[in-house]
Amino acid sequence: MIRVWAITMLISGGLFAGGVVWIAWERVPAWLAADFPEFLSTFAHTLRRVDRLQPALLVIFTVSTVGFAPGDGGSSRTPALVAAGAALVIMTGSVAWLVPLQRRMVACDAGQPPPDGAELRAQWVRGHSIRAIVSVLALALSAAAAVA
Numbered sequence: 001m002i003r004v005w006a007i008t009m010l011i012s013g014g015l016f017a018g019g020v021v022w023i024a025w026e027r028v029p030a031w032l033a034a035d036f037p038e039f040l041s042t043f044a045h046t047l048r049r050v051d052r053l054q055p056a057l058l059v060i061f062t063v064s065t066v067g068f069a070p071g072d073g074g075s076s077r078t079p080a081l082v083a084a085g086a087a088l089v090i091m092t093g094s095v096a097w098l099v100p101l102q103r104r105m106v107a108c109d110a111g112q113p114p115p116d117g118a119e120l121r122a123q124w125v126r127g128h129s130i131r132a133i134v135s136v137l138a139l140a141l142s143a144a145a146a147v148a
Contacts, residue, residue, distance in 0.1 A: 002068065005067040006068055008060065008067075009145075010139075012057050012058075012061040013135075013138060013142050013143075016054060016057040016058050016061050016139075017136050017138070017139040020054070023046070023132075024128060024129055028128065028129075031043060036118065040106070043102075043105065047106065055094075058087060058094075059091075062088060065083050065087065066084045068145065068146075069145070077145070079141040080142060083141035083142040086134050086141065089134060090131055097123075098124060098131070101124045101127070104120060105117070105121070105124070
């Protein structure tokens with residue numbers, strides 16, 4: 001059973017981290033270069049696609065990491081639990097900080113951007129960059145746990 005938890009943990013964690021890093025690497029520079037109405041259009045389009053899968057991958061990663069940790073004693077338990085904690089930090093930060101920002105930006109009319117639109121975009125980029133770093137760290141910790 002440990003093998004199933006490990007495989008699920010690594011695949012879901014890799015897909016989640018890969019998706020988050022892809023947005024940070026490919027989409028964010030284009031969004032920062034775009035004027036705000038163009039940014040809103042492409043941002044909303046990306047969110048419609050990504051928000052269908054990314055939350056599920058994060059939940060699967062968290063559950064499988066927690067499932068893996070107690071079943072494999074010794075040195076792999078600690079990195080797995082820290083990875084699960086990092087996933088919970090990502091979830092909490094996303095729900096408490098990034099999702100409200102996303103909703104505020106997507107809800108505004110592209111023809112009438114909010115006066116604080118540039119600041120909203122900067123806050124989201126900052127938060128997403130943190131999410132990308134933490135997701136890569138969580139994946140690295142889960143990989144270390146799987147090979148320990």
